Amino acid sequence: MDKPINNAAWFLILPAFAIVLFNAVIPMMTVVNYSVQDSFGNNQFFWNGLGWFQELLDPSSELGGRFFASLGRSALFSAIVLAVQVPLGIAVALSMPRSGIALALCLVFIAMPLLIPWNVVGTMWQLYSRSDIGLLGWTVNAIGIPFNYTNSVLAAWTVLVLMDTWHWTGLIALLCYAGLKSIPDAYYQAARIDGASRWAVFTRIELPKLRSVLLIGVLLRFMDSFMIYTEPFVVTGGGPGSVTTFLSIDLVKIALGQFDLGKAGAMSIVYTLIILAVCWVFYTVMVTPENKGARE
Amino acid sequence: MARIDLVDLAHAYRPNPTTDADYALRPMNTSWRQGGAYALLGPSGCGKTTLLNIISGLVVPSRGHVLFDGVDVTRLATEKRNIAQVFQFPVIYDTMTVRENLAFPLRNRGMPAAAVAARVGEIAELLDLNVDLDRRARALTPDAKQKISLGRGLVRSDVAAILFDEPLTVIDPALKWELRSKLKALHRALDLTMIYVTHDQTEALTFADTVVVMHDGAIVQMGRPNELFERPEHTFVGHFIGSPGMNVLPAKVEGRTADVGGVPIALGRSYSAIPPGRKIEIGIRPEYVRLSSGEGVPVRVERIDDLGRIRFAKVRLGDARLSVVAPPGVRLEDDRSRVSFDPAQIHVYADSRRIEGDA
Structure with missing residues (x-):
């Protein structure tokens, strides 16, 4: 049967299109517009072409050097955060009680940090880690280990990693818990009958079944940690020196501290592209073996 | 290979059972001879799976003993019991190939690689899994997956018994016949004790030489298919076997x-x-x-x-x-x-x- 084709239906998506245009395309294009111009006071703009991009991607220039240094710090931070939080989250999920009131309490306590706003988390850890009045900082100093995040690189990074782990490991744990819950009992029973060790049960049953939730967990944690701004801004303000100046912090310094809108625009675009690219790579790498198995 | 005796066995999932209704399995004494093909037949919730899990050791009974060849194994862990069990839904190890799946129970028990390879080849032959041996197990169809589950049960030559918990539920009707006759052939070829749980009387009557009918946590009759038909010892057996069932x-x-x-x-x-x-x-x-x-x-x-x-x-x-x-x-x-x-x-x-x- 021939159906009449009526393209008038396309008009129905116009409102949605208008909203997307307003909240995504137009702001994004503004940034693109800035990135190809140089700005001076008095709202004067001069065409700069791809100049900012060239400078940004050239490590020998002042802007480029700064960009790659903060990019490196952001990448390192994300790598540490993933390496700590993913195994820890899985371990927490595996050791959670299976039922009853203990489970309910456990879920509440694990979810609690997730509900606390970023700047509050930052403030909490800023106070908690201070060497003069903070419980953590004071204690560590008291047992003889010098710990002052305002002048020690290691201490500053430790505080940030601890804080992020405290804040977000619960997310991985909850995701993994849901994933573990969905594994039918028969798998564990079959493993017992097959004489599998606890380690084999983990690597051969649990981990493969957690694959899809871990994919989501790793993606979310990568994006969040790579874009982290508020907490380090509150705790360390990017210091001491610039050792905790991540890309986001550096970007704000350039945009709002120095009012170099062109440089900041170019940096924003490259920053966004990096996140997009890395997420795409993560996704592809983690999804591909599954598809291959199905197609073989 | 072993004779299995259940002595004064009973099980309740709740503590301190008092009335009959508290028992998932009421007290029973039965024995299963070596090499027999048994079917445990009964409606859902009659205790078949509980009984099966007690034999395999996944459930420890609240009362009584399980003997394999006279040796009390009631509290022995499943993995030490030499028992194989196939579940209702195919259980396969996703990340392994079919060959690795079949070899898994043997490797876990420390069998030498050459012996494992030989045994896996033999079982794959029996189950027609030869061509798929090096494929990822998760890429296969449900019936092939269930064959892998079966294979993992059969691959150990020393098992006391193989227990099947409604293993053909997810299989296509056309393939059901094929797999069931395969099981029957395997039973003849390997001289293994097989216990097959089902709620489908056709499956039970065609597979088993002894059918055990369960009702409300108790075994109501144990006998050859024609005995169940001709002389039901309990009105439930009369109802349950035959279609339509006996007039009472x-x-x-x-x-x-x-x-x-x-x-x-x-x-x-x-x-x-x-x-x-x-x-x-x-x-x-x-x-x-x-x-x-x-x-x-x-x-x-x-x-x-x-x-x-x-x-x-x-x-x-x-x-x-x-x-x-x-x-x-x-x-x-x-x-x-x-x-x-x-x-x-x-x-x-x-x-x-x-x-x-x-x-």
């Missing part, structure tokens, strides 16, 4: 006559010493009731179900309803139909249990 009619029995709602029916044997105060019923299979317009007691035909190969009529005898075989030519409008019973095939039940008559 409340009656008063005296000597060689049963009185069903005022209609006298002759019995094959004489029942003189029926204890008073028990619920007395007679049971007869639809196959042994003849529907005709000639002889017997008058009935009203209410419905005729045509199953293609055979037709069954639902008839009304006084207040009681019966299923009877409808011979060709019988029509619904025949209000002068009569039924006659084969006296030798009528059983008498007191409180649902069959009682033996005198010759």
